[in-house]
Amino acid sequence: MENSKIISIEGLIKWFPIGGGKFTALNDINLTFGKGEFAGLVGPSGSGKTTLLNIIGSLDAPSEGKATVLGQSIGELSHKKAAKLRNEHLGFIFQTYNLLPVYSVYENVEFPLLLLGKNAEERKKAVMDALEWVGLTDKIKSRPAQLSGGECQRVAVARAMVKKPVIVLADEPTANLDAENSHNILQTMEKLNSELKTTFIFATHDEKVKKYLHRKVSLFDGKVSQDELVEKVGNG
Amino acid sequence: MIKFLLKGVFRDHHRSLFPAITVSIGVALTVFMTCYFSGFIGDMIDFNARFLTGHVRIMTRGYADNIDQMPNDYAMIGVDEILDNLHNRYPEMIFINRIKFGGLLDVADENGETKIQGPTIGIAADILSENSTELDRLNILKALIRGELPQNPGEILVSDDFAKKLEIVPGQEVTFLGSTMYGSMTMQNFTLSGTVKFGTPAMDRAAIIMDITDAQYALNMENATGEILGYFSDNIYNNPKAEQISGEFNAEFSDPDDEFSLTMSDLKHQSGLSDYVDYADHFIGIIIFVFIGAMSLVLWNSGLLGGLRRYGEIGVRLAIGEYKGHIYRSMIIESIGIGVIGSVFGTIIGLLFSYWMAVKGIDIGSMMKTSSIMFPSVIKATIVSHAYYIGFIPGLLATVIGTMLAGIGIYKRQTASLFKELET
Ligand SMILES: Nc1ncnc2c1ncn2[C@@H]1O[C@H](COP(=O)(O)OP(=O)(O)OP(=O)(O)O)[C@@H](O)[C@H]1O
Numbered sequence: 001m002e003n004s005k006i007i008s009i010e011g012l013i014k015w016f017p018i019g020g021g022k023f024t025a026l027n028d029i030n031l032t033f034g035k036g037e038f039a040g041l042v043g044p045s046g047s048g049k050t051t052l053l054n055i056i057g058s059l060d061a062p063s064e065g066k067a068t069v070l071g072q073s074i075g076e077l078s079h080k081k082a083a084k085l086r087n088e089h090l091g092f093i094f095q096t097y098n099l100l101p102v103y104s105v106y107e108n109v110e111f112p113l114l115l116l117g118k119n120a121e122e123r124k125k126a127v128m129d130a131l132e133w134v135g136l137t138d139k140i141k142s143r144p145a146q147l148s149g150g151e152c153q154r155v156a157v158a159r160a161m162v163k164k165p166v167i168v169l170a171d172e173p174t175a176n177l178d179a180e181n182s183h184n185i186l187q188t189m190e191k192l193n194s195e196l197k198t199t200f201i202f203a204t205h206d207e208k209v210k211k212y213l214h215r216k217v218s219l220f221d222g223k224v225s226q227d228e229l230v231e232k233v234g235n236g
Numbered sequence: 237m238i239k240f241l242l243k244g245v246f247r248d249h250h251r252s253l254f255p256a257i258t259v260s261i262g263v264a265l266t267v268f269m270t271c272y273f274s275g276f277i278g279d280m281i282d283f284n285a286r287f288l289t290g291h292v293r294i295m296t297r298g299y300a301d302n303i304d305q306m307p308n309d310y311a312m313i314g315v316d317e318i319l320d321n322l323h324n325r326y327p328e329m330i331f332i333n334r335i336k337f338g339g340l341l342d343v344a345d346e347n348g349e350t351k352i353q354g355p356t357i358g359i360a361a362d363i364l365s366e367n368s369t370e371l372d373r374l375n376i377l378k379a380l381i382r383g384e385l386p387q388n389p390g391e392i393l394v395s396d397d398f399a400k401k402l403e404i405v406p407g408q409e410v411t412f413l414g415s416t417m418y419g420s421m422t423m424q425n426f427t428l429s430g431t432v433k434f435g436t437p438a439m440d441r442a443a444i445i446m447d448i449t450d451a452q453y454a455l456n457m458e459n460a461t462g463e464i465l466g467y468f469s470d471n472i473y474n475n476p477k478a479e480q481i482s483g484e485f486n487a488e489f490s491d492p493d494d495e496f497s498l499t500m501s502d503l504k505h506q507s508g509l510s511d512y513v514d515y516a517d518h519f520i521g522i523i524i525f526v527f528i529g530a531m532s533l534v535l536w537n538s539g540l541l542g543g544l545r546r547y548g549e550i551g552v553r554l555a556i557g558e559y560k561g562h563i564y565r566s567m568i569i570e571s572i573g574i575g576v577i578g579s580v581f582g583t584i585i586g587l588l589f590s591y592w593m594a595v596k597g598i599d600i601g602s603m604m605k606t607s608s609i610m611f612p613s614v615i616k617a618t619i620v621s622h623a624y625y626i627g628f629i630p631g632l633l634a635t636v637i638g639t640m641l642a643g644i645g646i647y648k649r650q651t652a653s654l655f656k657e658l659e660t
C-alpha cells in the first residue's frame with residue numbers, strides 16, 4: 001500500500017445535461033490513488049470509466065463533490081492552470097493513439113517537451129530515452145501513417161512518458177491492438193511503472209489488461225461496486 | 237515551438253496549400269478588379285476631360301443650362317480677350333476654345349443632288365495652327381484610319397464608321413448643313429481629308445472634326461465660341477484645385493440674372509461624372525467587403541480549421557497540456573502567416589494579370605453602342621499604387637476571421653467533448 005495519496009476523490013458526482021433533464025454518469029465516487037499504483041477502472045460500457053478518467057485528467061470538471069489531483073482541486077482550476085497541470089504532471093494514452101499525422105515519430109514525442117520549454121539538448125535526450133523504452137529508436141523519422149497500430153500505440157506511450165509525468169491516464173489503450181501487441185505495451189508500461197514509479201490508471205474492459213493490474217476499481221452504473229487489490233500475476 | 241508549428245502547417249496541405257490558394261485567388265481578383273476598375277474610371281475621366289469637359293469648362297450660363305443641345309446662340313463673344321484674361325489669371329493652366337455643333341452631312345451625286353445624308357455632331361478645335369496642343373489632346377494622329385490630317389482650311393475629318401455609311405473616301409467633297417449662332421441656316425462645303433476612330437462610341441458614330449476657324453466661319457461665330465476648356469498643365473485632374481478655381485471664378489463672374497455671364501464648372505460636376513468618381517471608391521470597397529465575406533466562409537469551412545480532423549489535433553494538444561488560449565492564438569498566427577503568403581502571391585498574380593490587361597484591354601464597345609457618355613470602348617487596367625497593398629486587406633482579414641469563426645468552436649466545446657469527436 002502506498003502512503004502518499006496523489007489523487008483523492010470525495011463525493012464526486014458528474015451529470016450531463018440531456019434534453020431538459022440531466023443524466024448522472026458518476027454518482028458519489030470516493031476513491032484515492034497513491035504514488036506508483038498500477039490501477040484500472042473496470043466495468044461495463046457506459047459505467048462511467050472514461051468520465052472519471054477525464055475528471056482525474058482535468059479535461060472535465062466534477063458537477064458536485066471534490067477531485068484533488070497532486071494537491072489541486074480539479075473543479076476550481078482555470079483553463080490555464082488545468083493545462084499546466086496536464087502539461088507538467090499528466091500523460092495521456094488513448095484508444096485511438098491520436099498521434100499528430102503530419103509529424104514524425106520523433107516530433108510527436110518531442111511535442112510535450114516543447115510545450116514545457118525544454119532546450120534542444122534536453123529534448124533530444126529525453127525523446128531518445130522514451131523511444132528506447134518502447135523500442136522504436138529505428139523508426140524516429142517515420143510518420144504515424146507508416147506505422148502499425150502497435151507501433152503507433154508505443155509512440156503514444158513514449159509521448160505520454162517522455163516528460164516523466166507523475167500520473168499516466170490510459171483509456172482503453174489496447175482496444176485496437178491484437179493480443180501480442182497488447183501484452184507488449186502492457187509490459188512496457190509495467191516496466192516504466194516499476195522503474196520510474198509512475199502512477200498508471202487505466203480505463204478498460206479488456207481481460208488482458210485486467211491481468212496486469214495491481215488494483216481493480218469496478219464501476220457499475222456510475223458507482224464504485226468493488227475496489228480490490230490483486231496479487232501480481234506475472235507476465236501474461 | 238513556432239518552428240514546430242510551422243512544420244505542421246507546411247506539411248499539412250489542407251492547412252497551408254488549400255487556404256493559401258483560396259486567399260491567393262481572392263486577393264488576385266481583388267487586385268485585378270481594383271486595377272481594372274481604376275483603369276475604367278481613369279480612362280473614362282481622361283476621355284471626358286479630353287473630348288468633352290476639360291478639367292474645367294467655361295460657358296455662358298445660358299449655354300450651360302442647355303448644354304445637351306449645343307446651343308451656340310448662347311456662345312460667348314470676344315474669345316481672344318477672355319482667353320488672355322484666363323491665361324493671366326491662371327498661368328498654371330492651359331485654356332483652349334472649342335465649338336460643338338449639330339447639323340447634317342450631305343453627300344451629293346454627280347448631278348449635285350443629295351445622294352446620302354446623315355445627322356452629325358461636330359467638334360471644332362484648333363488643329364491647324366502650328367503649336368496647337370489639340371492634336372495631342374484629341375489623340376488625332378493615332379485615331380486616323382484613312383487619309384491624312386487636315387492641312388488647310390476647308391478640310392475635315394469624319395468618323396470612319398460614318399464615312400463608310402455615307403460611302404465617302406478621303407479627297408471627296410461633302411456639304412455641312414447647320415445653323416449659325418444667330419439661328420439662320422448655313423451650308424458649307426468641305427473636303428474629307430481623312431477618317432478617324434477614337435475608340436469611344438460617342439465619338440465614333442457620326443462625328444466630324446474641323447478646325448476652329450472653319451467652324452467660326454461656317455457658323456458665323458467670328459471671335460465667338462461655345463466653350464473654353466481648361467487643363468492643368470501636368471494633364472492630371474486635381475479635383476480640389478478645380479473646385480477651388482471654379483468656385484472663385486463663379487463668385488466673381490457668374491450672375492444668375494444674366495444668361496450671358498460666364499460660368500465655370502469642374503470635371504467632377506459635369507455629365508454625371510461625379511457619380512462615377514464616387515461610385516469608383518464605393519465599388520472598390522464593396523469588392524473588398526464581398527471577398528472578405530466569401531473567403532472567410534470558404535476558409536472557415538474548408539482547410540484552415542474546420543473539420544473534425546482539426547478538432548482531433550486540438551484535443552490532443554489540450555490533453556498534452558497546451559491551454560486553449562495558446563492554441564487559439566497559435567491558430568490565429570498560423571492564419572496570419574497563410575494570409576500573408578496568400579496575399580503576396582495573390583497580389584503578384586493580380587498585378588501580372590492587371591499589367592497584361594493594362595496592355596491589352598477588353599473591348600466593351602459593342603456593349604456600349606448607344607452610350608452617350610464618353611466611354612473608351614477598350615477598357616484597360618491601370619496599376620494604381622494602392623493595388624500593391626489593397627489585396628492584403630481581404631487576404632488577412634478573411635483568414636483571420638475564418639480562423640476566429642472556426643476557433644469559436646473550440647471555445648464552445650467542453651474539452652472532454654473534443655475527445656468524444658476525436659474518438660469517432
Ligand atoms: N458529454 C456527455 N453528455 C451526455 N452524456 C454523456 C456524456 N459523456 C458521457 N455520457 C454518458 O455517461 C455515461 C458514462 O460514459 P463513459 O464514457 O464514462 O462510459 P465508459 O464507462 O467509458 O464506457 P465505454 O466502456 O463504452 O467507453 C454514458 O451513459 C454516456 O452516455
Ligand SMILES: [Mg+2]
Binds near residue numbers: 051
Ligand atoms: Mg470509455
